[in-house]
Amino acid sequence: MTTTRAGTVIHVRGLEKSYKGLHVLRGVDFDVVRGSIFALLGTNGAGKTTAVKILSTLLGADAGTASVNGFDVATQAGDVRESISLTGQFAAVDEILSGRENLVLVAKLRHLRDPGGIADELLDRFSLVDAATRRVSTYSGGMRRRLDIAMSLIGEPPVIFLDEPTSGLDPQSRVEAWNSVRELAGRGTTVLLTTQYLDEAEQLADRIAILHEGRIMVNGTLAELRALLPPAKVEYVERRPTLEDVFLALVGTTSKSGERA
Numbered sequence: 355m356t357t358t359r360a361g362t363v364i365h366v367r368g369l370e371k372s373y374k375g376l377h378v379l380r381g382v383d384f385d386v387v388r389g390s391i392f393a394l395l396g397t398n399g400a401g402k403t404t405a406v407k408i409l410s411t412l413l414g415a416d417a418g419t420a421s422v423n424g425f426d427v428a429t430q431a432g433d434v435r436e437s438i439s440l441t442g443q444f445a446a447v448d449e450i451l452s453g454r455e456n457l458v459l460v461a462k463l464r465h466l467r468d469p470g471g472i473a474d475e476l477l478d479r480f481s482l483v484d485a486a487t488r489r490v491s492t493y494s495g496g497m498r499r500r501l502d503i504a505m506s507l508i509g510e511p512p513v514i515f516l517d518e519p520t521s522g523l524d525p526q527s528r529v530e531a532w533n534s535v536r537e538l539a540g541r542g543t544t545v546l547l548t549t550q551y552l553d554e555a556e557q558l559a560d561r562i563a564i565l566h567e568g569r570i571m572v573n574g575t576l577a578e579l580r581a582l583l584p585p586a587k588v589e590y591v592e593r594r595p596t597l598e599d600v601f602l603a604l605v606g607t608t609s610k611s612g613e614r615a
């Protein structure tokens with residue numbers, strides 16, 4: 355086991371990974387503190403999924419060390435798997451089942467007591483009560499992603515990996531997914547998410563690490579990252595709303611049931 359500072363749940367040092375000739379990770383270092391939201395930010399192809407796969411024991415590293423919840427990903431993979439859940443880039447829900455049936459199924463697979471009670475609690479937390487008995491094939495992208503996140507919470511793993519949790523979602527669904535992620539961290543779960551969206555990292559993360567050309571270029575709080583740039587000149591221009599502001603103002607956010615208002 356690697357030595358880590360108290361409170362460090364994810365510890366990564368010198369991680370390297372190549373696919374044949376392609377040197378994707380070239381010495382990645384970072385730490386994630388318990389109960390925080392950590393964003394790994396990078397463009398398409400930067401190596402975010404590769405890093406998440408290594409941390410969740412789906413892929414071996416070529417060099418370096420990584421530990422999750424105090425367990426080494428290479429030598430204590432079973433303990434790591436019991437400590438985590440992974441929500442991939444594409445929702446892993448069963449379309450034919452209802453939302454509630456999906457949740458009950460996972461709770462049963464994890465041999466938990468009272469699968470129905472667990473499902474009902476999560477449906478409530480993720481605003482899916484009204485849609486609980488409907489087939490997932492009728493859900494919006496945002497509802498599906500919320501269900502996916504809810505499924506990853508069954509068994510209360512201390513560490514959750516979310517690989518691009520809002521890719522392909524419309525603006526309203528993104529806001530819903532963000533709220534779900536905040537909910538998790540509010541209860542003490544450590545969240546490592548990957549994203550290619552600057553606004554997502556800005557909205558959610560306690561710390562942001564930018565993965566670029568195989569290494570972490572910068573790693574800090576939003577304030578620390580902002581401080582890297584010279585202070586902006588004060589200009590007397592009215593702040594113009596972004597397209598997203600306008601869209602959300604016109605279309606509105608969703609109601610508690612997750613249905614479009």
Ligand SMILES: Nc1ncnc2c1ncn2[C@@H]1O[C@H](COP(=O)(O)OP(=O)(O)O)[C@@H](O)[C@H]1O
Pocket residue numbers: 373374376378396397398399400401402403404405
């Ligand atoms: N199994 C694989 N075999 C070969 N190349 C791969 C494989 N998986 C990913 N890659 C390549 O590695 C790079 C990083 O991929 P990935 O980790 O998926 O990036 P990201 O998640 O940041 O978009 C990309 O160029 C991708 O094409």
Ligand SMILES: [Mg+2]
Pocket residue numbers: 402403404443517518
């Ligand atoms: Mg990816």
